[in-house]
Amino acid sequence: MNYISTRGGGTALRFQDAVMTGLADDGGLLIPAAIPNVRDRLNDWSGLDYKNLAFEILRRFSDDLTDHELRELIVRSYNTFRHSEIAPVLAAGPVHICELFHGPTLAFKDIALQFLSNLYEMILHRTGGRLNILGATSGDTGSAAIHGVRGRNGINIFIMFPKGRVSPLQELQMTTVTDANVHCIAIEGTFDDGQRIMKNIFSDVPTKDRLALGSINSVNWARVCAQIVYYFFAAFTVMRRTKATEVCFAVPTGNFGDILAGWYAAKMGLPIRRLILATNENDILARFFNTGEYFSGKTVPTISPSMDIQVASNFERFLYYRTGSDPARLRDLMAGFAKNGTLTVPLVNGLVDPLFRAGVGDTKQTLDTIFRYHRNHSTLVDPHTAVGINVAERVLEPDAPTICLATAHPAKFPDAIKMAIGRDVARHAVLEELKNKPARSVTLPATEDAIRAYVEAHAR
Numbered sequence: 001m002n003y004i005s006t007r008g009g010g011t012a013l014r015f016q017d018a019v020m021t022g023l024a025d026d027g028g029l030l031i032p033a034a035i036p037n038v039r040d041r042l043n044d045w046s047g048l049d050y051k052n053l054a055f056e057i058l059r060r061f062s063d064d065l066t067d068h069e070l071r072e073l074i075v076r077s078y079n080t081f082r083h084s085e086i087a088p089v090l091a092a093g094p095v096h097i098c099e100l101f102h103g104p105t106l107a108f109k110d111i112a113l114q115f116l117s118n119l120y121e122m123i124l125h126r127t128g129g130r131l132n133i134l135g136a137t138s139g140d141t142g143s144a145a146i147h148g149v150r151g152r153n154g155i156n157i158f159i160m161f162p163k164g165r166v167s168p169l170q171e172l173q174m175t176t177v178t179d180a181n182v183h184c185i186a187i188e189g190t191f192d193d194g195q196r197i198m199k200n201i202f203s204d205v206p207t208k209d210r211l212a213l214g215s216i217n218s219v220n221w222a223r224v225c226a227q228i229v230y231y232f233f234a235a236f237t238v239m240r241r242t243k244a245t246e247v248c249f250a251v252p253t254g255n256f257g258d259i260l261a262g263w264y265a266a267k268m269g270l271p272i273r274r275l276i277l278a279t280n281e282n283d284i285l286a287r288f289f290n291t292g293e294y295f296s297g298k299t300v301p302t303i304s305p306s307m308d309i310q311v312a313s314n315f316e317r318f319l320y321y322r323t324g325s326d327p328a329r330l331r332d333l334m335a336g337f338a339k340n341g342t343l344t345v346p347l348v349n350g351l352v353d354p355l356f357r358a359g360v361g362d363t364k365q366t367l368d369t370i371f372r373y374h375r376n377h378s379t380l381v382d383p384h385t386a387v388g389i390n391v392a393e394r395v396l397e398p399d400a401p402t403i404c405l406a407t408a409h410p411a412k413f414p415d416a417i418k419m420a421i422g423r424d425v426a427r428h429a430v431l432e433e434l435k436n437k438p439a440r441s442v443t444l445p446a447t448e449d450a451i452r453a454y455v456e457a458h459a460r
């Protein structure tokens with residue numbers, strides 16, 4: 001499989017080079033040159049366990065790895081999970097819930113970042129190279145990436161997080177990892193500031209090459225492709241149980257990485273009737289799918305902080321396909337957005353894309369959903385998952401069951417749980433341990449110069 005830039009520049013890359021490159025050199029995002037069609041494999045795959053299914057799907061995107069290498073990567077990545085099924089699916093009231101939070105840091109980011117970290121290590125081991133990872137986090141990516149690469153040879157990691165805007169536990173999950181190769185940077189700004197700084201530094205190709213910069217954000221294709229697997233796994237599980245022939249997925253969305261993986265799964269041939277895109281009050285994506293207009297507002301802090309995002313980096317991949325896979329048209333749209341802060345795509349029958357339904361779950365609705373699922377269905381969901389369930393409940397289809405992706409363990413957000421049900425019932429031993437550990441981070445202004453200088457000074 002070759003990878004090309006959404007903006008049409010550069011030469012095609014193989015999978016491993018695409019992973020090492022992260023953001024394409026012309027500022028675009030890397031996408032597979034073709035989307036594999038696996039419709040004739042669905043029957044054979046429907047009974048596979050998670051790791052074997054991951055192998056079948058990922059090998060279609062990474063044919064420059066040997067089968068043996070890919071199997072090793074998958075086994076090493078998912079052996080760290082605390083649940084034997086990796087992504088178990090439970091029924092809860094009118095929906096099914098796919099739990100993606102059984103990895104080391106209790107959020108779905110582990111699914112892709114365990115894989116990406118092992119992949120980085122394997123490639124560096126072969127080439128004898130080094131890597132300085134620079135990433136921005138709205139809360140969960142940072143800790144998942146840090147846990148993926150802590151203590152590994154040849155890898156240094158720099159994570160920017162918005163000071164005071166991640167939950168206290170999310171912060172401790174990063175700052176209590178005191179390995180010498182880990183650098184946590186609290187920036188005096190928002191996640192969008194961090195992501196913009198990161199993209200600017202990556203677009204400076206000489207600096208990127210000199211510092212051997214690598215990306216763990218979902219601009220990195222390896223993340224999207226590892227996430228495609230659980231759409232297949234959850235759909236097969238629910239279709240087997242319910243005898244349905246199609247499913248819907250509800251996805252709490254911030255950076256459009258998770259739901260984009262669902263879009264690829266659908267294009268590969270998985271029978272997905274609808275992708276239900278759910279946002280919190282930071283609703284740029286929900287507004288876009290309902291009106292065709294994409295313009296960012298101010299980021300507001302919510303009880304689902306990992307979705308407090310107004311400029312979704314992966315959106316460019318979707319936009320590329322939506323504008324007819326035409327890099328010139330995409331470049332125009334992105335240039336217009338950079339200049340005016342807005343872009344528009346025409347609606348077809350009142351929709352941007354018939355596969356998507358989009359809605360907002362606000363704070364009150366989110367708390368109510370947590371309360372109801374706890375009381376009525378004995379299921380405790382975290383506030384991100386609750387946003388997805390809340391929007392899903394408005395668009396249920398009688399004959400296509402809805403699978404809500406549970407993106408974090410509720411214990412990561414004890415304050416929201418307490419607000420919703422009045423009691424502090426969300427606990428996890430992994431998080432309890434953090435409270436007494438020493439923490440380490442630096443605070444820097446949210447400017448490209450400050451971050452660049454810090455990385456230059458501490459890079460290997």
Ligand SMILES: *Cc1c(COP(=O)(O)O)cnc(C)c1O
Nearest residue numbers: 140254255256257258306384407
């Ligand atoms: C990152 C994250 C999301 C949003 O995922 P995107 O890929 O950014 O859309 C939702 N919930 C949780 C818990 C997250 O960590």
